Amino acid sequence: MNEHLTISKIKEGTVIDHINSGKALLVLRILGIGPQSRETVTMAMNVPSKKMGKKDIVKVEGKFISAEELNRIALIAPKATINLIKDYEIRRKFKVNLPDVVEGILLCPNRNCITNSKEPITPRFKVSLEKDIVVAKCFYCGKKITEVDKYII
């Protein structure tokens, strides 16, 4: 398939497939993977996909990312699928599940919200799907976010 021509296989690690196109960098940000990380990361953007038209793919070599961490991806890529790879083989395959609550991932857009003050506080949002759109509601001030990708820390 096309994508295998684009990115090479990895020996061991996590493959995140079916990411909404253009969101791969945000996925890495949610997972806390950046220049300071030790893992080798390969990424493909705008890969042709039968299901999605276009999609992004991220491969993180040498790291098995926990399901809890991966589920946060559902905030911006609700259709993402995860492949855990060992010896070039898929050992486990699953879809991300939208978590009920996310902490420390989204910033509240309400500038009068206590989470945007100097208090020792971690922003917390209740997350739900409304008509296929991810909606996050600030646990503290109640502000609702519908474009969550704009408010990722």
Place this chain on the structure above:
Amino acid sequence: MMSRFRHLISIEDLSKDDIVYILEKAEEFEPVARGEKKSRILEGKLLANLFFEPSTRTRMSFEAAMKRLGGDVINMTAQEASSIVKGETLADTIRVVSKYADAIVLRHPLEGAARFAAENSEVPLINAGDGAGQHPTQTLLDLYTIKKESRLDGLKIALVGDLKYSRTVHSLIKALTLFNAKIYLVSPESLQLPEEFLEELNGDISIASLDEVIEEVDVLYVTRIQKERFPDEEEYRKVAGSYNITAKMLEKAKDDLIIMHPLPRVDEIHVSVDSTKHAKYFQQAFYGVPVRMAILSEVIL
């Protein structure tokens, strides 16, 4: 018996059953609130009033409720708070004060402050207003006033004035939908109820003009146009005074119509209304005391 709730942060945390329970309890405390009957049920208990924003009325009402039940009160005024704000976090202030008192009443300018404070408090915390957020004791006393002076079942109510910024109105609407009230929204266009708020509600709610509904409603709930919630002076002046209730406007009203206002009023209700049988806003202020007694005894005992 276990308390129904430990903290009171938002009216949304209460079920209809909880609300009915508090209102019934308030009724039992009414003779004590009037000074006709003595009670010492909170003797030896200490309430801390922490007001980071000025509000004499709410603070005094809590103080009256606590003292009428034999308890005592320590206060931190907005002026004292401003010196704290510079150095200490709210989290630390709450941790310290919850060592002094048996319950805390908090008013704070930031939304969500009360929920955060409750997470840092060792004692029950009651939200007395957090910015444009929640003010649940006001909502409960409003409901109590409606119950006592009008009816909660089959109610038709018009909410008049600032429906955009008024936290009182937002909380009240949420609670009234639990009682299947028919709600009319009467406001200038720039102060309409926020769309996203309306979407969340399941209720019989419609936008109307005062003229259309004055003959029909049981309650006219008037709010102050709050200057401090406006981004600029000009915007404020444009709408201020655009809703002024006079005795003449009430000629077509139902005989048992009641008029409520969270007070302080500016000029939303003309003084000519005060002497009519419809005026209930001062009685409403009194009802704050038995309702707060019910809440205090619920969380402290």
